[in-house]
Amino acid sequence: MTAGIDLGHPQAQAIRSDEDVVRVRQLVRGVAVAVKLSLVDQTKVVTAASELARNTLVYGGGGTVEVATVDNGRRRGVRIVFADSGPGIPDLDLAFTDGYTTGGGLGLGLSGARRLVDEFEIETSPETGTRITVTKWSR
Amino acid sequence: MERVPILKIGDILLVSIQLDMSDQTAVALQEDLAERIVATGCHGVIIDITALDIVDSFVGRMLSTIASISKVLDAETVVVGMRPAVAITLVELGLSLNGIRTALNVERGMELIAAARADELDYQLDDDPDAETATP
Numbered sequence: 283m284t285a286g287i288d289l290g291h292p293q294a295q296a297i298r299s300d301e302d303v304v305r306v307r308q309l310v311r312g313v314a315v316a317v318k319l320s321l322v323d324q325t326k327v328v329t330a331a332s333e334l335a336r337n338t339l340v341y342g343g344g345g346t347v348e349v350a351t352v353d354n355g356r357r358r359g360v361r362i363v364f365a366d367s368g369p370g371i372p373d374l375d376l377a378f379t380d381g382y383t384t385g386g387g388l389g390l391g392l393s394g395a396r397r398l399v400d401e402f403e404i405e406t407s408p409e410t411g412t413r414i415t416v417t418k419w420s421r
Numbered sequence: 422m423e424r425v426p427i428l429k430i431g432d433i434l435l436v437s438i439q440l441d442m443s444d445q446t447a448v449a450l451q452e453d454l455a456e457r458i459v460a461t462g463c464h465g466v467i468i469d470i471t472a473l474d475i476v477d478s479f480v481g482r483m484l485s486t487i488a489s490i491s492k493v494l495d496a497e498t499v500v501v502g503m504r505p506a507v508a509i510t511l512v513e514l515g516l517s518l519n520g521i522r523t524a525l526n527v528e529r530g531m532e533l534i535a536a537a538r539a540d541e542l543d544y545q546l547d548d549d550p551d552a553e554t555a556t557p
Binding site: 307398 | 443478
């Protein structure tokens with residue numbers, strides 16, 4: 283049993299405030315370092331996590347994040363799940379358009395985050411809220 | 422909430438961001454800087470982001486806004502010390518950092534501000550009608 287980050291076991295963090303967004307970044311960075319992502323890939327996945335955590339807070343009214351390590355036999359990676367029970371995203375095509383925003387931001391969060399990770403899945407509905415799963419693999 | 426300190430060095434305000442800023446801290450910095458520019462009459466702002474390991478769209482927007490605000494208040498903003506990985510990520514994210522001048526380090530940032538200031542003073546001299554008659 284090694285000390286520090288428990289690999290394979292997901293770590294959860296509530297997203298309720300600005301400070302929680304900072305904590306999400308730190309949590310994701312720790313796991314990204316543990317699975318030996320390159321510096322550029324660490325930077326990309328932490329930046330993507332920051333965008334998505336802020337979306338969870340601003341548009342989803344808060345929620346939770348789970349960060350886990352994944353292993354496909356050849357490579358290891360970090361998987362992050364953002365979940366909120368907010369109003370959902372009515373028009374996904376529009377939401378993924380660069381520059382489109384309903385919140386006064388730059389409209390780069392969702393589209394930009396998708397470009398920064400290797401895998402991106404989104405489930406959204408007015409009943410269940412929004413759940414976004416992203417994965418970044420080591421090279 | 423934590424606040425980012427603003428140092429005055431001669432005619433320049435130096436902001437060295439040493440912490441992982443919450444969005445609130447970033448907004449407070451924007452406001453603090455605007456006040457300090459007016460209070461000190463400084464003509465240059467250097468924002469050192471050497472210690473930042475990410476710049477997301479919120480911080481990117483804050484940097485652009487600071488550059489715009491300072492321009493209106495007759496000060497030039499230079500962002501220095503961006504890490505290569507941060508630059509790569511910013512471009513992929515789609516953030517163009519419009520209107521922001523950058524330099525590799527604080528020293529070059531100071532040179533850039535001095536040069537921009539000198540250009541501006543030259544330009545004002547060129548506008549002088551007496552100067553115009555000298556070059557028909």
